[in-house]
Amino acid sequence: MADEAGRNLRSLTLHVPEPKFRPGDAVSFDDMVFPEAGSVARPSVDADPATMRDLPFTLIRVLDKDGKAVGPWNPRLPVERVKRILRGMMLTRAYDDRMFRAQRQGKTSFYMKCTGEEAVAIGAVEALHRDDMCFPSYRQQGLLIGRDWPLVDMMCQVYSNAGDRLKGRQLPIMYSAKEAGFFSISGNLATQYPQAVGWAMASAAKGDTRIAVSWVGEGSTAEGDFHAACTFASVYRAPVILNVVNNQWAISSFAGFAGGESTTFAARGLGYGIAALRIDGNDPLAVFAATEWAAERARTNAGPTLIEHFTYRVEAHSTSDDPSAYRSAEEAKNFPLGDPIERLKQHLIGLGEWDEASHDALQAELTDMVRDAGREAEKLGVLSGTGFVHSFETMFEDVFAEMPAHIKEQSEQMAEERRAAGV
Amino acid sequence: MTTMNMIQAINSAMDVAMERDSGVMVMGEDVGYFGGVFRATAGLQKKYGKTRVFDAPINECGIIGVAVGMAAYGLRPVPEIQFADYIYPGMDQLISEAARLRYRSAGEFTCPITVRSPFGGGIFGGQTHSQSPEGIFTHVAGLKTVIPSNPYDAKGLLIAAIEDPDPVIFFEPKRIYNGPFDGHYDRPVQPWSKHASSEVPEGHYTVPLGKAAVVREGEAVTILSYGTMVHVALGVVAENGIDAEVIDLRTLLPLDIETIAASVEKTGRCVIVHEATRTSGFGAELSAQVQERCFHVLEAPIERVTGWDTPYPHSLEWAYFPGPVRLGEALKRVMKD
Numbered sequence: 001m002a003d004e005a006g007r008n009l010r011s012l013t014l015h016v017p018e019p020k021f022r023p024g025d026a027v028s029f030d031d032m033v034f035p036e037a038g039s040v041a042r043p044s045v046d047a048d049p050a051t052m053r054d055l056p057f058t059l060i061r062v063l064d065k066d067g068k069a070v071g072p073w074n075p076r077l078p079v080e081r082v083k084r085i086l087r088g089m090m091l092t093r094a095y096d097d098r099m100f101r102a103q104r105q106g107k108t109s110f111y112m113k114c115t116g117e118e119a120v121a122i123g124a125v126e127a128l129h130r131d132d133m134c135f136p137s138y139r140q141q142g143l144l145i146g147r148d149w150p151l152v153d154m155m156c157q158v159y160s161n162a163g164d165r166l167k168g169r170q171l172p173i174m175y176s177a178k179e180a181g182f183f184s185i186s187g188n189l190a191t192q193y194p195q196a197v198g199w200a201m202a203s204a205a206k207g208d209t210r211i212a213v214s215w216v217g218e219g220s221t222a223e224g225d226f227h228a229a230c231t232f233a234s235v236y237r238a239p240v241i242l243n244v245v246n247n248q249w250a251i252s253s254f255a256g257f258a259g260g261e262s263t264t265f266a267a268r269g270l271g272y273g274i275a276a277l278r279i280d281g282n283d284p285l286a287v288f289a290a291t292e293w294a295a296e297r298a299r300t301n302a303g304p305t306l307i308e309h310f311t312y313r314v315e316a317h318s319t320s321d322d323p324s325a326y327r328s329a330e331e332a333k334n335f336p337l338g339d340p341i342e343r344l345k346q347h348l349i350g351l352g353e354w355d356e357a358s359h360d361a362l363q364a365e366l367t368d369m370v371r372d373a374g375r376e377a378e379k380l381g382v383l384s385g386t387g388f389v390h391s392f393e394t395m396f397e398d399v400f401a402e403m404p405a406h407i408k409e410q411s412e413q414m415a416e417e418r419r420a421a422g423v
Numbered sequence: 424m425t426t427m428n429m430i431q432a433i434n435s436a437m438d439v440a441m442e443r444d445s446g447v448m449v450m451g452e453d454v455g456y457f458g459g460v461f462r463a464t465a466g467l468q469k470k471y472g473k474t475r476v477f478d479a480p481i482n483e484c485g486i487i488g489v490a491v492g493m494a495a496y497g498l499r500p501v502p503e504i505q506f507a508d509y510i511y512p513g514m515d516q517l518i519s520e521a522a523r524l525r526y527r528s529a530g531e532f533t534c535p536i537t538v539r540s541p542f543g544g545g546i547f548g549g550q551t552h553s554q555s556p557e558g559i560f561t562h563v564a565g566l567k568t569v570i571p572s573n574p575y576d577a578k579g580l581l582i583a584a585i586e587d588p589d590p591v592i593f594f595e596p597k598r599i600y601n602g603p604f605d606g607h608y609d610r611p612v613q614p615w616s617k618h619a620s621s622e623v624p625e626g627h628y629t630v631p632l633g634k635a636a637v638v639r640e641g642e643a644v645t646i647l648s649y650g651t652m653v654h655v656a657l658g659v660v661a662e663n664g665i666d667a668e669v670i671d672l673r674t675l676l677p678l679d680i681e682t683i684a685a686s687v688e689k690t691g692r693c694v695i696v697h698e699a700t701r702t703s704g705f706g707a708e709l710s711a712q713v714q715e716r717c718f719h720v721l722e723a724p725i726e727r728v729t730g731w732d733t734p735y736p737h738s739l740e741w742a743y744f745p746g747p748v749r750l751g752e753a754l755k756r757v758m759k760d
Binding site: 022036164174187219220251324 | 437452453456457460473474476478479481482484485506508509511512547548549550551554641650695702731732733734736737738739741742743748749752
C-alpha cells in the first residue's frame with residue numbers, strides 16, 4: 001500500500017496483549033510446559049551470573065507429581081522443618097479466611113488474601129535468618145506468620161482498633177513490624193524494592209551480616225522503582241534477594257501487560273547481570289531452596305539474586321475486586337502447579353510422616369487458634385461507623401519527630417471547634 | 424436528556440469525544456477489557472477497539488510519557504491514573520515535559536492530553552487512596568487543572584478538556600461518583616438521580632474551562648469550593664439558614680477570578696473550603712487573590728477550611744475530613760461582626 005509520500009510500505013499495526021481466557025472460556029493450560037522436578041542444575045552459590053543464563057527460562061522444582069522431593073535443589077530438610085512450613089501455610093490461609101469474612105461482615109474496610117501463594121512467603125521466611133530485613137508488598141502476610149508474629153497484633157491493624165500499633169493510620173493489611181524485620185508496607189507499588197537494596201547496601205557498608213529481601217508483583221515490575229532497584233543492586237552487588245511474585249494477574253491486567261508475553265520476569269535480571277532464578281512458586285521446598293541459595297550468595301558477598309516465583313492469584317486482588325468480570329473462573333482450578341498446601345501435605349504423607357487425620361487435626365487446631373485470636377482482637381474494637389477509636393490528637397502526631405507550631409495549632413483548632421459545636 | 428451519575432457522565436464524555444475525533448484514545452491500568460476499577464471506561468474498548476482503548480503496564484511515568492509522545496504524533500490521549508495518589512512517578516513527564524512542550528518548542532510541538540484521575544477521600548481508602556494533590560499541579564506553569572462537582576459539569580468539562588489544545592489534569596472526586604455528599608457520613612447516601620445536575624444530554628456539549636459557577640446566590644458570605652466540598656458547603660448553608668453565595672470553581676487554573684471577586688465585593692466575607700492539606704494548598708492562592716482584589720471590602724479575615732497538615736489517616740478519616748462542623752464554625756467566625 002502506498003503511503004502519503006507515495007512509497008510502497010506496509011502499514012504498521014499496534015500490538016495490544018490479550019490474555020488467553022476471558023470469563024466463560026474453557027481453560028486449558030496444556031501449552032504451559034514445565035521441566036520435570038529435579039531436572040534443573042544447581043550452580044554453586046558464588047557462580048558468575050554469566051554462567052547460568054539458562055536459569056531464568058526454566059523452572060526450578062523440587063516436588064515431583066507424586067510429592068517426592070527430588071534433584072539437586074532438594075533442600076533435604078529435617079521433617080520437623082517441613083511440618084513447620086506446612087503449618088505456616090495453613091495458618092496463613094486460616095488467617096486470611098477469617099479476616100476476609102470479617103471484612104464482609106463490615107468489621108473493617110478492606111482485606112487482601114494470598115490464597116494459593118502461601119509458599120512464596122512461608123517457604124522464603126523459613127530459609128532466612130530471623131534478623132534479615134523484609135521489604136514486602138501487600139501480599140506477604142505469611143512473613144509475619146512465619147516469624148511467629150502474634151496474630152492478634154496483625155488483626156488489630158486490620159481492625160484499626162485500640163490495639164493497632166499503627167494508631168489506625170494505615171489501610172488494613174499495610175502492616176509494619178520492625179521487631180519482626182518487616183518494613184512498613186506502602187500502598188504505592190514497588191517503592192519497597194530500591195529501599196530493600198538501600199538497606200542491603202547500608203548493611204554491607206557497615207560490615208553487618210544481615211541481608212535484605214524484597215517482594216513485588218509481576219505487574220509492578222513495570223514501575224521504574226523495580227528497574228532502579230536492579231540497577232543499584234547490580235552496581236553495588238548489594239546483599240539483597242529480589243523476589244518477583246508472578247501470580248499472573250495485576251487486578252484485571254494479565255502478566256502480558258508487564259511484558260510477560262515476550263520473556264520471563266526472571267529474565268529481567270539478565271540485562272542487569274544479576275543472578276536470576278525462575279521457580280515453581282507453588283512448591284514450598286523450591287521456594288525454600290532458591291531462597292537459601294540466594295541468601296547464601298548474598299551473605300558471601302557474591303551479589304544479589306532475582307527470583308521469579310511462578311504462581312497463581314487464586315482469589316480476587318482485594319475485597320474491592322471482582323475477578324469474574326475479567327478472567328475465567330476455570331483458571332484457578334486448572335492451574336497446572338496445584339496448591340502449595342496440598343502438595344506439601346502429599347509430600348509428608350509420602351514420607352510416612354503425615355496422614356489425613358493428623359492434617360485434619362492440625363487444621364482444626366489452627367482454625368481454633370485464629371478464632372481465639374480474632375475474639376481477643378475484637379475485644380479491642382473493630383472499624384465500623386465513625387472509626388473514632390483513637391483519640392483525635394493522635395492524628396497530628398508523628399508527622400515530624402517534634403510537632404511544629406502550625407500542626408499544634410491545627411490540633412488545638414480541631415478541639416476548639418468540636419467544643420464550640422458541641423460534638 | 425438522561426439521568427447519569429458521575430461515572431456514567433464521564434464515560435459518556437469519552438464516548439462522545441471518541442466518536443467525534445478518531446485521534447482521541449484512552450489508556451491506563453485496568454481501563455480496557457475491565458473498564459476501569461471505578462468503571463469509568465466501561466464499554467469503550469468494545470466500541471472503539473483495542474488500538475484506541477487499552478490497558479497499560481503499571482508505570483505512571485510510562486502512561487504519561489507515552490501520552491506525551493502520542494500527542495506529539497497528533498493524537499489526543501486521555502490517560503487514566505487509577506488513583507491521584509499514584510500520579511507521582513509521572514510527575515517528571517507532566518511537569519518537565521507535558522507542561523512545557525509548547526513553550527520550549529515555540530508551538531512546534533504541543534501536548535493536548537487530558538490526565539483523568541480519581542482523587543479525594545471519604546471512602547476509607549487510607550493514605551494511598553485519598554489524597555487531594557491539586558495544589559501541586561496548579562503550581563506548575565503550563566498545566567490546566569479541572570475538578571467537576573456533578574454529572575452535568577463532569578461531562579461538559581471533560582469534553583472541553585479533551586478538546587483543549589493544552590495538557591489538562593482532570594481530577595474526579597471519587598466520593599461523589601455515585602451521589603452527592605454533604606459531609607454527614609452517618610446519614611444514608613443520596614443517589615445522583617435525585618439531583619438536578621444528573622440530567623445530562625446524551626450528545627456533545629461543553630462546559631467551558633476557566634468559568635466558575637455560582638451554585639447558590641447569597642448576600643452574607645462567599646464560600647469558594649470545588650468537587651465534593653461544594654456539596655458540603657451547600658449542606659451547611661441550608662442547615663444553618665445562612666445566606667451564603669456558594670461558588671463552584673470547576674476550573675482551578677485558569678481561575679475565574681472575576682466571578683469570585685464580584686461575589687466577594689457583594690458579600691464582603693469569604694470562606695475557602697478544600698479537602699487538601701492547608702499549607703501551600705490551593706486555598707492559599709485563592710486567599711491571596713481575593714485579598715489583592717477585594718481588600719477594601721473585606722469585613723473579616725478570609726478563612727480556610729481544609730484538610731489538616733498530616734497524611735490522610737485511615738480510621739480517623741471523619742476527624743480529618745473538613746466536614747459540616749468545621750465549616751459551620753468557620754462561617755460563624757467570619758460572620759460574627
